[in-house]
Amino acid sequence: xxxxxxxxVRRFPEPDTTKPLAEVxxxxxxxxxxxxxxxxxxxxxxxxxxxxxxxxxxxxxxQPVLRSSDGGRSWSPIGFxxxxxxxxxxxxxxxxxxxALLVDSTAQFxxxxxxxxxxxxxxVGLPPRPGHGEISVLPDGSLLSAAAPGDVAPxxxxxRHPRGWCRLRTPDRxxxxxxxxxxxxxxxxxxxxxxxxxxxxxxxxxxIAALAC
Numbered sequence: 001x002x003x004x005x006x007x008x009v010r011r012f013p014e015p016d017t018t019k020p021l022a023e024v025x026x027x028x029x030x031x032x033x034x035x036x037x038x039x040x041x042x043x044x045x046x047x048x049x050x051x052x053x054x055x056x057x058x059x060x061x062x063q064p065v066l067r068s069s070d071g072g073r074s075w076s077p078i079g080f081x082x083x084x085x086x087x088x089x090x091x092x093x094x095x096x097x098x099x100a101l102l103v104d105s106t107a108q109f110x111x112x113x114x115x116x117x118x119x120x121x122x123x124v125g126l127p128p129r130p131g132h133g134e135i136s137v138l139p140d141g142s143l144l145s146a147a148a149p150g151d152v153a154p155x156x157x158x159x160r161h162p163r164g165w166c167r168l169r170t171p172d173r174x175x176x177x178x179x180x181x182x183x184x185x186x187x188x189x190x191x192x193x194x195x196x197x198x199x200x201x202x203x204x205x206x207x208i209a210a211l212a213c
Contacts, residue, residue, distance in 0.1 A: 004050040038072040043094030046118035056087035089134040089183035166213035
């Protein structure tokens with residue numbers, strides 16, 4: 001869990017995302033301890049910073065993209081892109097020791113790639129996909145396209161060395177046709193999402209290995 005340090009600017013508190021604070025949960029899933037925000041276990045020392053105050057029903061909220069050149073002791077926002085939209089699906093995926101993908105579903109350039117440890121980022125051109133919605137980056141660098149919350153669209157998969165997007169047969173059509181309450185989110189080796197209503201949501205999960213075209 002990542003939080004922003006509060007600095008006082010003109011007598012008003014303002015979050016300072018360049019000094020993130022972190023809490024780490026233990027293996028029991030219940031015990032938390034404070035600590036510095038370190039580098040990811042693999043790949044470039046780049047991470048998504050804390051959410052900034054905002055309202056997803058109005059102007060949205062943002063999450064900075066931070067980079068460290070000293071092993072996570074200090075952080076600074078990258079020059080481009082400075083931030084991602086926090087109200088929609090965004091994520092980082094490591095592809096090598098110095099390479100990573102940054103996905104921001106609502107950005108003008110939804111998929112960016114770095115090959116120099118996060119210093120420079122370049123647009124990755126995507127083939128046309130069936131429907132429009134949220135893009136999730138999977139642990140192996142493949143991309144999943146699913147419907148945005150409140151919408152219905154076919155799910156599709158783009159492998160790292162593709163000929164194009166393929167329409168997914170798993171999950172089945174009934175699950176793909178259900179209106180989503182949340183974006184499809186990657187947690188470990190599973191996909192998680194909610195359907196139904198805000199007062200009675202239904203929780204769904206699917207192993208990423210089960211995705212099939």
